[in-house]
Amino acid sequence: MDYAAYFFIQVVYAIASLALISVGLAVIYGMMRVINFAHGEFLMLGGYAVILPVQAGFNLWISMLIIAPLSVGLFGIVVERLIIRPLYGRVIDTVLATWGLSLLLIGLTSATLGYYQEGSKPPLGSLAIGAYRESGYTFFVIGITFAVMTALYLGLKRTRFGLLARGTMQNPAMAAGLGVNTGRIYAATFGLGAALSGLAGAVLAPISGVVPVIGATYIAKAFITVISGGATALAGTMSAAVVLGTVNQAVTFMTTPVVGEVALLVAAIILLRLLPSGITGRLFRGSV
Amino acid sequence: MTIWREHAPVAVVAVVGIVVLIGLPQVVELFTLVDVAVYCILAILALSLSFVWGFAGILSFGQSAFFGLGGYAYALAVINLGESTLPIIAGILVPMSFAAVLGYVMIYGRVSDVYFAVITLTVSLILYHLINSTSGPDYVFGRARLGGHNGIPGIPPINVPGDLQHQLDHVETFQISLAVLLLVYVGLHATLSSRFGRVLIAIRGNELRAELLGYDSRRYKLIAFVVGAGIAGLAGVLFASWGSFIGPSVFGIAFAAQIIIWVLVGGLGTLGGAVLGTMLIQSLVSWLGRNPAAATALGFGTIDTNLVLGLVLILFVLLIPQGLLPTMRRLVLERRQPSA
Numbered sequence: 001m002d003y004a005a006y007f008f009i010q011v012v013y014a015i016a017s018l019a020l021i022s023v024g025l026a027v028i029y030g031m032m033r034v035i036n037f038a039h040g041e042f043l044m045l046g047g048y049a050v051i052l053p054v055q056a057g058f059n060l061w062i063s064m065l066i067i068a069p070l071s072v073g074l075f076g077i078v079v080e081r082l083i084i085r086p087l088y089g090r091v092i093d094t095v096l097a098t099w100g101l102s103l104l105l106i107g108l109t110s111a112t113l114g115y116y117q118e119g120s121k122p123p124l125g126s127l128a129i130g131a132y133r134e135s136g137y138t139f140f141v142i143g144i145t146f147a148v149m150t151a152l153y154l155g156l157k158r159t160r161f162g163l164l165a166r167g168t169m170q171n172p173a174m175a176a177g178l179g180v181n182t183g184r185i186y187a188a189t190f191g192l193g194a195a196l197s198g199l200a201g202a203v204l205a206p207i208s209g210v211v212p213v214i215g216a217t218y219i220a221k222a223f224i225t226v227i228s229g230g231a232t233a234l235a236g237t238m239s240a241a242v243v244l245g246t247v248n249q250a251v252t253f254m255t256t257p258v259v260g261e262v263a264l265l266v267a268a269i270i271l272l273r274l275l276p277s278g279i280t281g282r283l284f285r286g287s288v
Numbered sequence: 289m290t291i292w293r294e295h296a297p298v299a300v301v302a303v304v305g306i307v308v309l310i311g312l313p314q315v316v317e318l319f320t321l322v323d324v325a326v327y328c329i330l331a332i333l334a335l336s337l338s339f340v341w342g343f344a345g346i347l348s349f350g351q352s353a354f355f356g357l358g359g360y361a362y363a364l365a366v367i368n369l370g371e372s373t374l375p376i377i378a379g380i381l382v383p384m385s386f387a388a389v390l391g392y393v394m395i396y397g398r399v400s401d402v403y404f405a406v407i408t409l410t411v412s413l414i415l416y417h418l419i420n421s422t423s424g425p426d427y428v429f430g431r432a433r434l435g436g437h438n439g440i441p442g443i444p445p446i447n448v449p450g451d452l453q454h455q456l457d458h459v460e461t462f463q464i465s466l467a468v469l470l471l472v473y474v475g476l477h478a479t480l481s482s483r484f485g486r487v488l489i490a491i492r493g494n495e496l497r498a499e500l501l502g503y504d505s506r507r508y509k510l511i512a513f514v515v516g517a518g519i520a521g522l523a524g525v526l527f528a529s530w531g532s533f534i535g536p537s538v539f540g541i542a543f544a545a546q547i548i549i550w551v552l553v554g555g556l557g558t559l560g561g562a563v564l565g566t567m568l569i570q571s572l573v574s575w576l577g578r579n580p581a582a583a584t585a586l587g588f589g590t591i592d593t594n595l596v597l598g599l600v601l602i603l604f605v606l607l608i609p610q611g612l613l614p615t616m617r618r619l620v621l622e623r624r625q626p627s628a
Contacts, residue, residue: 035402086606091402092347093605096552099545100601106542107595216541220413223406258421265414269390269407273397 006132007253013138014252015245016145017204021218022225022237023148024197029226030233031169031189033091034084037099039222040215041106042194046072046201047210048113060123068202069195076194080187088186102215109212123206137207144203148196153234165189221261224268230278239279244268297560298477305470313459323574325462326530328469331566332523334550335469338562339476340516341551343485344509345492347401350408351520351547353415354383356538358521359528360419363443367432372446372529379525380518387517391510398506409544416539439535446529456529465526469563472519476559479515488512542594549601555611564613572596 025039036042049068054060058067083101087094124136156162168175168185176182201210208214225244229236247267252260271279313321337351361382365375390411394404423436432440445461448454456464479485491498491505499505528534537543546569554565573593608615 035406083602083606092405093609095402095405096548097602097605099548100598100603100605103542103545103594103598103601105598107592107598110592111595216413219541220410220417223410227403227406256421258417261417262414265410269393272399272403272407273393276397276399276403 002132006134009134009138010253011246011249012142014249015241016142018221018225018245018248019149019237019241020141020145020200020203022222022229022241023152023233024193024195024200025222026193026226026229026233026237027152027196028190028193030231030236031165031193032186033231034094034190035091035098036193037095037219038079038102038105038215039197040217040219041102042072042076042197042215043201043204043218044109044210044212044215045075045105046198047205047208047214048109049198050202050205051210064202064205065199069199072198072201073191073195076197077187077191079194080190084190085183085186106212106215113212141203141207144199148199149234149238152196156234161188221264224265228268228271228278230275230280232280236278236280240268243271243279294481295477298474301560302470302474305466305473309463309466309470313462318458321462322458322530325458325465326527327567327570328462328465329523329526329530330550330570331563332465332469332472332526333520333547334554334562334566335472335476335559336516336519336523337547338551338554338556338559339479339519340513342557342562343480343492344488344512344516345401345495346395346509346513346516347405348408348513348516349405349548350410350412350544351516352538352540352544353408353412354387354517354520355524355527356412356415356419356534356536357383357386358524359534359538360440360524361521362525362528363440363534364429364432364434366444367440368430370444371450371452372444373449376446376522376525379528380521383521383524384514384518387514388510391513391517395506395510395513409541412539412544413541416536416541419536419539435535437536439533439537440528441533443528443532443534445532446525461526461530465530468522468526472522473559473563476519480559484508484511542597545601546597549597549604552611553600553604555613555615558611558613561611561613565611568612569597569600 021043024042025036028034028036028039046068049071050060050063053063053067079101083097084094087097124140126133126135156166164175164180165185165188167178168180168182169189172182175185208217221244225237225240228244229238229240244264244267248260248264251263312324316324333351333355336354337348340346340348340351358379362372362375362379365378366372369375390408394407399407419434420437422434423438425433427434427436434440445455446464447456480489487498487503488508490501491503491508495505524534524538527538550565550569551562552565553569554561554563573596576593576596604611610618
């Protein structure tokens with residue numbers, strides 16, 4: 001019984017962390033059809049944006065929940081202006097340019113901050129689940145993912161910005177004709193995606209540590225989740241995270257984390273063969 | 289006249305190539321020759337991507353995976369067998385089979401081109417994690433240890449078929465590498481001039497139209513993808529033999545990006561551009577590595593390769609998206625015909 005509860009928590013955690021690392025990418029892709037290859041580096045920047053302020057004496061929670069998303073979000077707005085905007089409509093060129101940005105950011109952080117691992121201890125102690133102990137931070141990650149997803153859903157469905165953003169993505173010319181400043185909406189959406197990536201990187205930093213090349217460990221999983229999910233940001237990410245997170249964690253339990261990751265990939269490829277435009281291409285139509 | 293115009297550059301390249309093949313070992317130092325050999329090997333890899341991406345329109349962003357699989361297959365087989373003929377074949381067939389399965393799922397599933405790019409890259413990254421985790425002594429293949437992140441050292445070089453005593457030395461490695469590069473270049477050029485190649489280019493231009501004319505675009509694309517994987521695998525074999533070493537970094541994201549940059553800088557849709565791009569970028573990287581003064585001048589302790597490559601990629605996509613060779617060609621043509 002204890003073991004079942006422990007296993008259940010691990011699966012939920014796998015789903016939550018998968019959704020958390022993917023949601024920033026999913027917002028940018030789902031809303032703008034831009035695949036951000038520098039997504040992993042946005043996560044990395046989020047990690048540094050929590051660890052450097054903490055080293056400078058700031059409060060951990062303020063750094064993690066405010067400084068990191070804000071700074072990476074602002075950085076995202078600058079990136080949109082300089083690199084993404086000149087390439088709208090040229091999907092492959094955007095991929096290539098953001099890949100260049102990814103390399104550039106790795107190079108810059110390596111040159112300025114060095115290659116060594118920055119880390120801090122996960123806060124919040126640990127909890128007992130029957131005979132097992134689980135870090136309290138695991139529950140924090142699950143909780144924050146749930147909060148982010150809920151906030152995003154309400155933001156897109158119930159606010160004026162959400163309405164304008166969805167309208168702009170559906171038909172930019174019509175939105176512009178109705179007086180919406182579409183350029184500003186694009187910038188804000190990219191900034192939002194970047195901020196979510198920054199937050200995710202910050203939340204995971206105490207567990208994984210931060211190095212300039214840490215993006216590469218996240219990017220494969222995030223890509224797979226977003227692509228399997230399909231074009232709808234929220235429903236796609238959540239459904240793909242549930243399927244792939246469960247497969248990943250179940251196989252990891254039986255074998256090793258690396259085989260778990262391979263199983264995740266194989267599951268995604270089978271899924272794509274059956275549903276080429278992702279889960280939400282067939283199911284949950286009309287969701288956000 | 290048109291036939292001459294179409295094939296003349298290839299004839300010129302072939303003649304120049306053969307002259308270099310024989311002449312270069314007489315004039316340069318061994319050190320340079322070893323360097324040029326690896327440039328040739330990497331240029332073969334770039335050609336494979338140029339063919340698959342530039343002509344068949346398939347965004348294979350994980351071309352490095354096939355290069356790595358070829359290298360690993362050769363390494364594991366040659367350590368066990370000793371003689372290199374079968375391992376070379378294995379180094380070509382293993383990535384081809386892998387590409388056939390992967391390509392079948394994606395091309396016949398009609399996965400869109402951006403997804404194709406992301407999935408091929410992801411497959412390469414997963415292979416990277418997979419190989420990286422095989423450091424323990426449990427992970428053996430016959431007599432060969434997989435070695436995890438340390439890679440496989442001490443790979444026997446290619447030998448003359450049937451004659452184990454005659455292993456390729458540095459000069460011969462250079463000559464074989466350049467010869468294979470020339471053969472692949474001429475072979476791909478011939479393929480593209482053939483009926484198969486014309487159909488492939490037609491599909492790239494407008495897939496729906498090609499299908500309505502009765503061509504099964506999926507079959508053509510799959511064949512091109514598998515052929516490209518075989519060429520990349522052959523490059524991997526040569527690479528493993530050249531350095532007596534193969535490691536998991538060939539599956540990493542940085543190497544995957546490098547191949548794209550070679551092809552893009554030289555010019556997408558030209559075979560010569562891929563070779564030119566590889567030579568230029570690799571010379572730049574190796575020059576920066578040998579001249580720390582250049583790094584200090586720019587304000588860094590050492591120049592990180594990623595920094596330079598990232599900058600090059602962004603600038604080319606934003607400013608010279610067609611690449612060097614097509615841009616130069618256009619400039620020359622404009623000068624020749626000022627009215628046009």
